[in-house]
Amino acid sequence: MSNEFTIERIQVRILDIPTIRPHKLSFGSIQRQSPVIVQLWLRNGACGFGEAATIGGPSWNEESPESIAHAIEHYLAPAVLEQKASGIEHLLARMDMACKGNAFAKSALEMALIDALARTLNIPAWQLLGGKLHESLPLAWTLASGDVERDLQEAQLRLEQGRHRIFKMKIGARAPQDDVAHVSRIARGLPDTATLTVDVNQAWDGNTARRYLPQLIEAGVTLIEQPVAKWNVPALRQLTQELKGALIMADETVCTPQDAMMLAREQASHVFSLKVAKHGGLLRTRKVAAVAEAADIGWYGGTMLETSIGSAASAHVFSTLPGAHHGCELFGPQLLVDDIVEQQMPIRDFALQLPDGPGYGLTVSLSQLDRFDRALAGRQPLHVDLGKA
Ligand SMILES: O=C(O)C[C@H]1C=CC(=O)O1
């Protein structure tokens, strides 16, 4: 094979992009996202983009924007530079040898690799990933302002615009009875055509979940994401087997194919939230999805609130997945004040229209990258606002 596929250069930067409003989760409130953007050049001149975003520094899991950038710059990039981009599995193995874990960092680099490769071949990434099964996916919006009136106004507007009718509420920061009251008020204000889901982001113990989840189901919630700690598989299992009227979705608990296998074996969730970052890339997302399919577990296209780069890459892999799905939540670009691409993926008929075109089908704006670049602006790392959950 000629050396046109040789990986010649890799650049990493952290951006800081404000959100349109404070976004409140069980562990705190964020007002900015800090995606890590990777740019990767092949000897043939092709350039690919990748992204890993996490939420609230290292408060969603162990990785932070700073650790992601560091792992790529110092360990992962040296492991793949001067290698052939076409051997993706080989490059993933080299990354694994150079660096244990660090799935987010690996995913950003693999995303850029696949983009560069697909652009070289002049094909969309979904074609490299097995072919498209879906042209669109129902798109959820997260109501996480913390305020009932504001949440309801947001939901109303998005229903009128035909953009979203699946609404996910982030709970777990307040007393459980206050969360139940908040969710119930929102549920009463929504039309029957809307679907209501909750994400507890690991905040409850088993007893709290057993006591309050039936009340949320009574209020109209039909999908419950990660109600208990990542490690608390016994509680997840019991809820999955005993709760009636709603499905249990694993998020933080399901990262590796081995996690997926364990949950399948334990029958400890009905649905997996798939996220390219936590699985360590697009190819590994397909491996987790394969376990879900084999175990009759549904999937949901999750987000870490990426810009359009990470969202479109996720959309490409989601478009290839078989099995029963519960829509997606690739709404990151809508939550950020601005984007770093010329054109966003369209939203029509309450669904995200899945992208096409070479690579991820995007035109990235270099001036927007510079505008939000942390180093160019001399900004410091951001901390999650722990007091304002
Ligand atoms: O699902 C998560 O845990 C992370 C995230 C996704 C949407 C959102 O609002 O937060």
Ligand SMILES: [Mn+2]
């Ligand atoms: Mn979640």
